[in-house]
Amino acid sequence: MNDTVTWIAADWGTSHLRVWLMDGAGGVIERRDSADGMGRLTPEGFEPALLKLVGDALPDGVATQVVICGMAGARQGWAEAPYATVPCKPPSAVQARLVGTQDPRLRVRILTGVSQDHPADVMRGEETQIAGFLALNPGYDGIICLPGTHSKWAHISAGEIVSFRTFMTGELFALLSGQSVLRHSVASEGWDDAAFAEAVETVMSRPERLAADLFGLRAGSLLHDLDGGTARARLSGMLIGAELAAAKPYWLGQQVALLGASSVAAPYRAALMAQSVPVTLADSERMTLEGLKAAQATKDTK
Amino acid sequence: MNDTVTWIAADWGTSHLRVWLMDGAGGVIERRDSADGMGRLTPEGFEPALLKLVGDALPDGVATQVVICGMAGARQGWAEAPYATVPCKPPSAVQARLVGTQDPRLRVRILTGVSQDHPADVMRGEETQIAGFLALNPGYDGIICLPGTHSKWAHISAGEIVSFRTFMTGELFALLSGQSVLRHSVASEGWDDAAFAEAVETVMSRPERLAADLFGLRAGSLLHDLDGGTARARLSGMLIGAELAAAKPYWLGQQVALLGASSVAAPYRAALMAQSVPVTLADSERMTLEGLKAAQATKDTK
Numbered sequence: 359m360n361d362t363v364t365w366i367a368a369d370w371g372t373s374h375l376r377v378w379l380m381d382g383a384g385g386v387i388e389r390r391d392s393a394d395g396m397g398r399l400t401p402e403g404f405e406p407a408l409l410k411l412v413g414d415a416l417p418d419g420v421a422t423q424v425v426i427c428g429m430a431g432a433r434q435g436w437a438e439a440p441y442a443t444v445p446c447k448p449p450s451a452v453q454a455r456l457v458g459t460q461d462p463r464l465r466v467r468i469l470t471g472v473s474q475d476h477p478a479d480v481m482r483g484e485e486t487q488i489a490g491f492l493a494l495n496p497g498y499d500g501i502i503c504l505p506g507t508h509s510k511w512a513h514i515s516a517g518e519i520v521s522f523r524t525f526m527t528g529e530l531f532a533l534l535s536g537q538s539v540l541r542h543s544v545a546s547e548g549w550d551d552a553a554f555a556e557a558v559e560t561v562m563s564r565p566e567r568l569a570a571d572l573f574g575l576r577a578g579s580l581l582h583d584l585d586g587g588t589a590r591a592r593l594s595g596m597l598i599g600a601e602l603a604a605a606k607p608y609w610l611g612q613q614v615a616l617l618g619a620s621s622v623a624a625p626y627r628a629a630l631m632a633q634s635v636p637v638t639l640a641d642s643e644r645m646t647l648e649g650l651k652a653a654q655a656t657k658d659t660k
Numbered sequence: 661m662n663d664t665v666t667w668i669a670a671d672w673g674t675s676h677l678r679v680w681l682m683d684g685a686g687g688v689i690e691r692r693d694s695a696d697g698m699g700r701l702t703p704e705g706f707e708p709a710l711l712k713l714v715g716d717a718l719p720d721g722v723a724t725q726v727v728i729c730g731m732a733g734a735r736q737g738w739a740e741a742p743y744a745t746v747p748c749k750p751p752s753a754v755q756a757r758l759v760g761t762q763d764p765r766l767r768v769r770i771l772t773g774v775s776q777d778h779p780a781d782v783m784r785g786e787e788t789q790i791a792g793f794l795a796l797n798p799g800y801d802g803i804i805c806l807p808g809t810h811s812k813w814a815h816i817s818a819g820e821i822v823s824f825r826t827f828m829t830g831e832l833f834a835l836l837s838g839q840s841v842l843r844h845s846v847a848s849e850g851w852d853d854a855a856f857a858e859a860v861e862t863v864m865s866r867p868e869r870l871a872a873d874l875f876g877l878r879a880g881s882l883l884h885d886l887d888g889g890t891a892r893a894r895l896s897g898m899l900i901g902a903e904l905a906a907a908k909p910y911w912l913g914q915q916v917a918l919l920g921a922s923s924v925a926a927p928y929r930a931a932l933m934a935q936s937v938p939v940t941l942a943d944s945e946r947m948t949l950e951g952l953k954a955a956q957a958t959k960d961t962k
Contacts, residue, residue: 508841523872526842565870566902577780604870
């Protein structure tokens with residue numbers, strides 16, 4: 359490894375900016391992050407936010423390549439990077455949107471997202487994690503699940519994203535546990551494996567129970583002193599159960615690779631294993647970096 | 661009608677306080693309201709809030725009866741009024757909680773709510789609307805649906821609430837349309853009857869579609885310029901469809917009385933009529949007042 363920054367990999371989401379300063383041999387010199395997510399920036403604010411985080415590391419007299427994935431390429435982001443449409447390989451830097459900058463030391467590209475016409479769906483950032491997983495697991499054929507605020511299920515075949523669906527599970531959990539009447543009954547910590555498993559099972563076998571059982575968490579704490587951690591596990595189980603019921607065409611009879619931070623992936627793993635689905639775990643941040651490296655490498659060969 | 665206030669009927673919810681100044685013959689002298697809902701008051705704040713609204717109308721030298729229904733009787737309210745447990749008649753003022761006041765011109769009673777052990781459920785305020793409906797429709801046997809923030813379905817037989825379930829449909833709609841990523845795609849006005857009906861039908865026949873289709877509203881507006889009013893109708897249809905799927909044991913083969921403001925009740929009416937369910941509409945505010953009158957009258961005869 360040498361310490362000259364050759365290019366910069368960046369994951370720019372709604373609530374975070376994460377960069378890796380890369381050397382010429384594919385090694386990471388340094389990882390940095392900031393809270394300057396797309397959600398708090400106007401288009402004019404992106405370049406200054408990037409310079410604040412990496413300006414001191416940019417060599418003079420040369421334009422350093424910056425390859426970005428994620429919401430920075432959304433309509434409300436830095437510059438809109440169009441979508442590639444499934445079926446397609448995860449986009450490379452060749453298809454990326456080149457963004458003009460004031461600072462001559464930057465040469466910025468934003469990777470395109472992926473869209474699906476019917477049923478209408480979009481992703482930005484997850485396609486790069488998928489690219490990273492495929493770079494490490496060439497020839498993988500099966501399902502990739504990316505749990506999170508907006509969980510994605512993608513069918514992968516012959517190196518392509520064939521189809522995918524998005525579920526608002528993480529956002530629903532945050533809204534219900536933090537802002538609805540359930541906030542009085544659902545604790546911010548605590549867990550109960552049995553309550554989670556039972557809730558998953560109930561909603562998967564009878565998905566209409568979701569609407570009926572949500573308020574039961576509030577009533578259960580008022581009438582029967584339902585524990586806040588148990589309520590938390592049950593709410594998570596209901597929402598993940600609803601997601602699994604809807605995503606059944608994806609995972610039934612398939613192997614599933616779960617790409618996520620371990621805290622987010624763990625309940626999905628438990629729920630899928632209860633359905634006898636073989637699950638492989640992979641860390642989402644690592645997959646993002648590998649995907650950015652793959653995108654950059656593709657560009658270099660053209 | 662004479663203009664001496666004999667007693668005061670009050671509907672004290674989370675976000676509003678509504679009172680009727682009543683004469684001795686069951687007539688309304690005046691209706692007043694304020695935004696001093698339970699949600700913004702500490703226990704000490706209730707008496708001042710009530711006096712601010714009705715103090716000028718209280719006769720001197722006598723304690724005027726105030727009969728209150730709703731969330732003022734919750735644990736976080738003015739004073740906790742315990743629940744009656746189903747099966748039971750809607751509670752009367754006899755069972756109400758007498759609340760001490762500083763001002764000798766007040767004699768305040770808060771009506772009890774109704775609870776159900778299994779499945780755990782609670783209501784506060786809706787039982788008074790039910791009492792009002794039963795006062796106007798003695799002998800009614802069937803289903804009462806009270807759509808709203810927390811919709812209730814109640815099975816009524818022989819003057820009693822036999823069982824009920826609560827659905828967070830209104831709160832989910834508000835959170836999803838106002839605070840989730842869907843806020844960018846769902847307009848605050850506008851409607852599309854066909855989109856609503858189709859969404860109800862889809863989710864009723866396949867309830868697991870709810871989790872899969874929510875994000876489609878966002879993707880549809882990004883990819884296919886889905887109209888914001890159409891998205892609004894579709895979101896409403898998905899959530900009401902999920903509620904109807906779960907509440908099917910209540911309405912299937914039954915007559916349903918819908919108690920609600922017309923804007924809230926209209927989509928429920930449309931969805932139920934599409935299922936060939938006979939529906940009667942009744943205004944919820946009128947039912948509340950009739951229920952408070954019925955509760956007060958019961959007290960007078962003891």
